[in-house]
Amino acid sequence: MAKAKKDGRLVVATNRKARHDYTIEDTYEAGMVLHGTEVKALRQGRASLVDGFAMVDRGEVWLENVHIPEYFQGSWNNHATRRRRKLLLNAHEITKIAAKTREGGYTVVPLQLYFNEAGRAKVEIGVAKGKREYDKRQALREKQDKREAQRAMSARRYIGE
Template identity: 70%
Template sequence: MAKEKGRKLIAQNKKARHDYTIIDTYEAGMVLTGTEVKSLRQGRASLVDGFVQIDGGEAWLHNVHVPEYSQGTWTNHSARRRRKLLLHAEEIAKLDSKSQETGHTIIPLALYFKDGRAKCEIALAKGKREYDKRQTLREKQDTREAHRAMSAARRKQRAA
């Protein structure tokens, strides 16, 4: 069997970019059991409510739901168990110091396979307030309207 190439997305946390301001992102490997990998290969996972915690110099992924493998036996994994993330020691130290600051947290953004290995994209993030969320949506809507107006003007110019 040929080795997989590229990035195959499994799950994405779209709400995270709405609820948090992303400061920095990291790519981390994950320590998984066989049934977890098989379940992920079926494209089944949920990052909602997931978070990363630094404990004893190690990064742990909590509350990420990887459903049990359908053909699994007694060796099946529990769906919401904590999973160890593989990062360099400097990255863990940096994340730990930054996450101690008020309002900062570490959240998972995406789960994917990269060259056949399961990876997790995590981000150091700061929680947004309600008015920040509204402002972000307003800015996005304004830019969308501006692009529409410009493309409509271009169409009129071509037609004339």
């Protein structure tokens, strides 16, 4: 089942690894062109964004390698699980994304797949630059230090009372 509503969103899938592996510079909300059985599979809360990426091809943005499993109650016209899916963005957003990805070192990764308040399936994509190994270690170290500081502060609060 899909996760609980957060900010009016019914979250289906989140790509947590993307925020670890990449530095996200810009984010965009895009609609998706889906088949009926894909929507039903998403409503069951089943999808994976782990290997997914987006690319600009002839003025259109396409989502690749996102896994939406087959809908079990579907018939012979079930969808392919890892097919290309067209993303719906404004023209100026597409030109911004295309310009960034042409620079080199930038890629477009899906961050979150969700249903908005109107019940439309949306994907949040991010223009990202890959992190180096030492950047990843530094980010983990900062996260651990922050967590330890929070623990120390909460322990001190209980001792002082």
